[in-house]
Amino acid sequence: MTARERIAGSVANYVDERTGAAKWMKKNLTxxxxxxxxxxxxxxxxxxxxxxxxxxxxxxxxxxxxxxxxxxxxxxxxxxxxxxxxxxxxxxxxxxxxxxxxxxxxxxxxxxxxxxxxxxxxxxxxxxxxxxxxxxxxxxxxxxxxxxxxxxxxxxxxxxxxxxxxxxxxxxxxxxxxxxxxxxxxxxxxxxxxxxxxxxxxxxxxxxxxxxxxxxxxxxxxxxxxxxxxxxxxxxxxxxxxxxxxxxxxxxxxxxxxxxxxxxxxxxxxxxxxxxxxxxxxxxxxxxxxxxxxxxxxxxxxxxxxxxxxxxxxxxxxxxxxxxxxxxxxxxxxxxxxxxxxxxxxxxxxxxxxxxxxxxxxxxDRPRNAPNRTALGVMSITFMLVALINGGNDIIATTFDLTINQIMWFSRIGIFVLPPLAFVITKRLCLSLQRADRELVLHGRETGRLVMMPHGEFVEVHEPISPEKAWLLTQHEQVPPLALEEHDASGVRRPKALTNKLRARMSRAHAVAIPKATAEDLKQIENH
Amino acid sequence: MEDNLKRLSRFRRHRAVAPVLLVLALLSIGTTFSVAGAATSGPITAAERSALIEEGKQIFLKGCSSCHGLNAEGAAIAPSLIGVGAASVDFQVATGRMPMADMSQQAMRKAPLYNEREVEALAAYVASLAPGPEIPGEELLNYERDGSVAEGGELFRTNCAMCHNYAGQGGALTRGKYAPTVMGVTPRHIYEAMITGPQSMPVFSDKTITPEEKLSIIKWIKAAEAEPQLGGAALGRVGPVTEGLLAWTLGLGLLVGVAVWLAMKAR
Missing domain, CATH: 1.20.810.10 (Cytochrome Bc1 Complex; Chain C)
Structure with a gap:
């Protein structure tokens, strides 16, 4: 033990004897x-x-x-x-x-x-x-x-x-x-x-x-x-x-x-x-x-x-x-x-x-795997951006040679039209990305290498992706929507039918997804 | 002799020769002009005045009458100029606003189409139609002597800043109209703008703002123009919009960039 270690040890010991911090520190610092x-x-x-x-x-x-x-x-x-x-x-x-x-x-x-x-x-x-x-x-x-x-x-x-x-x-x-x-x-x-x-x-x-x-x-x-x-x-x-x-x-x-x-x-x-x-x-x-x-x-x-x-x-x-x-x-x-x-x-x-x-x-979650949430988020950001743009309408008008009235009407209409539009576009983008993920898992990465077959057909060589990547693209769970029947087993209308109906609809919208690639899908392709 | 000539011809091809010659040429032209110009200035006679008015009328007929009417009586697309005075003409034409380049929301400042002599003639012609505000003389515009910066600032903020912005950078009005920046405008034109109220601007008569107060405003504008960028890049002096933009782009951009770099795995 060097002198430095000895001094450090005795200081630490001095503090620990009075605060009992050693155990807590040991656990939390790691x-x-x-x-x-x-x-x-x-x-x-x-x-x-x-x-x-x-x-x-x-x-x-x-x-x-x-x-x-x-x-x-x-x-x-x-x-x-x-x-x-x-x-x-x-x-x-x-x-x-x-x-x-x-x-x-x-x-x-x-x-x-x-x-x-x-x-x-x-x-x-x-x-x-x-x-x-x-x-x-x-x-x-x-x-x-x-x-x-x-x-x-x-x-x-x-x-x-x-x-x-x-x-x-x-x-x-x-x-x-x-x-x-x-x-x-x-x-x-x-x-x-x-x-x-x-x-x-x-x-x-x-x-x-x-x-x-x-x-x-x-x-x-x-x-x-x-x-x-x-x-x-x-x-x-x-x-x-x-x-x-x-x-x-x-x-x-x-x-x-x-x-x-x-x-x-x-x-x-x-x-x-x-x-x-x-x-x-x-x-x-x-x-x-x-x-x-x-x-x-x-x-x-x-x-x-x-x-x-x-x-x-x-x-x-x-x-x-x-x-x-x-x-x-x-x-x-x-x-x-x-x-x-x-x-x-x-x-x-x-x-x-x-x-x-x-x-x-x-x-x-990867944002694409929760399309509804992601779309709602982009919708909110769009709302805020339209409002923010109108907040600087005078500066924008003089900088870009526009009129304040044009910007105001753009915002008045845009604040209602653009957020829902952003929602739809984002949701579609998310689903497209899910589709691309599925493609990637099932068919691998496009290498850009074209090969001519003996009979003259051209095919692009696809390379299988790494197991880590495949895991990342398939690890998420896809939860089915809530099953909320309007009537119970004996055909009696449930209480709060309207709320349930709304909830079921929203749940269905939330659960929209492209089925992720499964092991069976892969096997099928390999046998193919 | 031979040697001297050789040395001279060496200098002839020196790379500083062209700029030096250019400066010399410009200086000589400028001096000639100012000497020649000085000779013609001074109080003008009645005959010279009517010649000037006649010259102005010819320019007016060629350049202005298609919109303002043959006798400056105005038309559907342009106002009457009877009684607007010489100051108005000097402001509008010498700052390039008139003639307009196109029929847009408002006439903008640009390189003037007419030279000083022509503007003077036009102003004399319009002033001869009916009395109106006159072009302020040099002796009236001694703002350095007669104005006060602090008072000018106070007046500017009370009367001008609501459209022209706190630092005179200009601002937006309704339907594409705008209050232009007052930076880089000559004292005479600022003064004329106040007494004639061009375009959307109201007239600030000598009862609302006295001539001395007008000079104070001019002095403050000139001080604002010359003010160094205290505190770093001024970001256009248009308020928090550019500041917010910079905070998001440069500030947060740099920090997120560093965060990405910090989280990268060591290779």
């Missing part, structure tokens, strides 16, 4: 994780969160969350002598007087955009591979909660500097609160401590932005990761991988090294963006005053779809018992997002109700 690039998407989010905490803390040292009026006398000449809130003035000071302040602000903002974008792609991975199925439904809900909080947290951060753009955003948020029937105006007064803009809102959202929501994030992320740990990570199908094992590398040393390195890469990419590309140049926007608004007022991308929905809503209003109901805000800004996010959160339960599948799943 925990195996499967290896796939798409399993690192969630890590992008986690590391962005850490970057946000660090850079955000730096910003709090100088940010003054107050709507007290001050006269700017800093070094940015075009604003000297202008009245503004202390929040805006301190943001300018962070940008121009504090060493590294502008870089830190830009890192913070770029990181926020990547944070939410990372959540979205992570969610897509989990969705399209069916990783949300039992036993991971709770973790899915936590994930949806984190996404929602992420959007809110981002919006609050966008609102804090009290520049012209953030003030416009707050004004729209106020309008959305006011659109709630009956209680809207009261809620808005409550939130703003009086009439808009007041002096209370920025200090309030500051507390929520730096204390409440980061705390909630920490708690939820912890539970999210603990559940991943406890339930073990899902894995893609492959030879030797089953519902009962995990094939991969141990946490120590492989994943510690990979994950640690990846953190620095995420930090590096974010810092690179912060260093070379301007984001939220608040000094150009000027201080917020309710009398001003600028062309190209847009939210950050994760709110862009919401803005796009509001922009495409026709001007509908009703007056009922002296109350105004602004359907043009209420529907696109509250009802539709409410339905979307509730549906998203409940999707694991909906799918399990449709399929009747209550078993545990640790092996992931």
């Amino acid at each position: 925990k195996v994780f499967p290896d796939h690039w798409s399993f690192l998407l969630g890590e992008i989010v986690l590391y962005s969160f850490i970057i946000l905490l660090l850079s955000g803390t730096y910003l709090t040292f100088w940010f003054d969350p107050s709507q007290r009026e001050v006269i700017y006398d800093g070094s940015y000449e075009p604003l000297q002598g202008i009245e503004m809130s202390a929040a805006y003035a301190s943001t300018l000071d962070i940008s121009f007087e504090v060493r590294g302040g502008l870089l830190m602000r830009q890192i913070h903002h770029w990181s926020a955009l990547i944070f939410v974008a990372g959540m979205v792609v992570h969610l897509m991975r989990v969705y399209f591979t069916g990783a949300f199925r039992k036993p991971r439904e709770f973790n899915w809900i936590i994930g949806v909660g984190l996404l929602t909080l992420g959007i809110v947290e981002g919006f609050l951060g966008y609102s804090l500097p009290d520049d012209l753009l953030s003030g416009t955003g707050i004004r729209i948020a106020e309008a959305i609160i006011q659109a709630l029937p009956v209680v809207g105006s009261y809620l808005a007064f409550f939130a703003f401590g009086g009439a808009f803009p007041g002096e209370a809102f920025i200090p309030r959202i500051y507390t929520v932005h730096v204390l409440l929501l980061p705390g909630a994030f920490l708690a939820l992320i912890t539970v999210h990761l603990m559940l991943v740990w406890y339930q073990k990570h899902t894995q893609y199908p492959g030879p030797g991988r089953t519902e009962k094992n995990v094939v991969g590398y141990p946490l120590l040393p492989v994943y510690m090294a990979k994950a640690g390195g990846f953190f620095f890469i995420v930090f590096g990419v974010t810092a690179f963006l912060g260093a070379v590309a301007s984001i939220n140049p608040v000094w150009l926007f000027g201080p917020y005053t309710p009398a001003q608004v600028t062309a190209g007022s847009q939210p950050d991308w994760y709110m862009g779809w919401l803005d796009g929905l509001v922009r495409m809503a026709p001007p509908l209003e009703s007056y009922i018992f002296g109350y105004t109901i602004s359907w043009n805000i209420l529907i696109p800004a509250l009802i539709v997002p409410g339905i979307l996010f509730t549906g998203l959160a409940l999707y694991p339960f909906i799918e399990s109700w449709i399929t009747g599948d209550k078993r545990e799943h640790h092996l992931l």
